[in-house]
Amino acid sequence: MKQFIVMTAMLAGVTASCTAAAALPKGDPEKGKQIASQVCMACHGVDGNGTEPTNPEFPKLAGKQAEYLLKQLKDFKAGKRKNEIMAGMVANLTPDDMANLALYYAGQKAKPGVVKNPALLAQGKKIYLDGNPDAGVPACAGCHEADASGYGFFPHLAGQHTEYTFLQLKRFNTGERDNDKGLAMQSVTVKMTEQEMRAVAEYLAGVQLK
Numbered sequence: 728m729k730q731f732i733v734m735t736a737m738l739a740g741v742t743a744s745c746t747a748a749a750a751l752p753k754g755d756p757e758k759g760k761q762i763a764s765q766v767c768m769a770c771h772g773v774d775g776n777g778t779e780p781t782n783p784e785f786p787k788l789a790g791k792q793a794e795y796l797l798k799q800l801k802d803f804k805a806g807k808r809k810n811e812i813m814a815g816m817v818a819n820l821t822p823d824d825m826a827n828l829a830l831y832y833a834g835q836k837a838k839p840g841v842v843k844n845p846a847l848l849a850q851g852k853k854i855y856l857d858g859n860p861d862a863g864v865p866a867c868a869g870c871h872e873a874d875a876s877g878y879g880f881f882p883h884l885a886g887q888h889t890e891y892t893f894l895q896l897k898r899f900n901t902g903e904r905d906n907d908k909g910l911a912m913q914s915v916t917v918k919m920t921e922q923e924m925r926a927v928a929e930y931l932a933g934v935q936l937k
């Protein structure tokens with residue numbers, strides 16, 4: 728498994744840090760739940776399943792890896808991932824609060840998303856599983872798992888809102904999101920067309936975990 732990731736990472740033009748071992752954060756998900764239900768639910772839903780259709784650009788957090796979620800919260804706090812709304816949200820959180828929140832959302836069950844444009848599904852599936860070898864786009868499955876359930880710092884993507892996924896791919900592509908340093912997403916997306924990003928985002932919205 729690890730070797731496969733390293734190979735894919737090398738194809739994508741990066742090496743070392745993809746092999747970094749992910750240590751599960753320590754904390755208390757119940758304490759995370761308290762903050763989540765007072766502060767975060769307005770945008771991410773009570774159980775982290777989002778608030779679509781009102782706000783499809785507010786991501787679902789349910790079922791994402793605790794390692795990944797904690798990294799994002801720290802990145803928002805340190806200004807490495809830039810977003811005005813989230814910068815305000817993490818400003819008063821302690822390191823313990825962030826670990827507790829990450830563990831809480833990681834333990835919630837992700838619900839399937841809504842596919843809006845089924846015509847894109849076949850192309851999206853192909854990119855997800857095989858990439859686009861002609862253009863040098865690696866298979867997403869190599870890092871995010873074949874069922875999009877993720878692993879450690881490689882986030883779970885299944886069931887995410889199409890708009891949110893598309894937006895993040897676009898931001899990695901333009902470099903506006905660059906908190907993946909050494910972790911490949913910028914080099915993955917730089918060779919993708921906008922159409923491919925839409926297609927794979929649509930596919931991911933419809934992926935249901937067993």
Ligand code: HEC
Nearest residue numbers: 766767769770771784785786796799800810812813816828
């Ligand atoms: C007012 C709306 C709002 C509230 C309240 C809010 N968020 Fe967010 N959150 C967002 C938006 C918008 C994004 C996407 C930012 C981007 O596009 O980079 C986001 C992104 C995130 C991400 C990154 C998800 C990913 O998949 O990479 C995490 C983690 C997160 N929020 C956690 C929290 C936590 C924990 C709280 C409560 C302390 C919270 N949010 C409160 C709007 C909100």
Ligand code: HEC
Nearest residue numbers: 735736865866867870880892895906907910911912915927
């Ligand atoms: C070489 C490994 C690798 C490959 C291949 C890869 N990813 Fe990623 N991806 C990552 C990592 C690592 C992150 C987390 C970056 C961070 O820490 O912010 C990520 C983050 C993402 C995110 C942001 C998730 C969120 O909730 O904000 C999306 C969306 C995504 N990847 C989609 C894709 C798609 C679609 C493909 C295939 C076209 C792909 N990835 C291929 C490693 C990879």
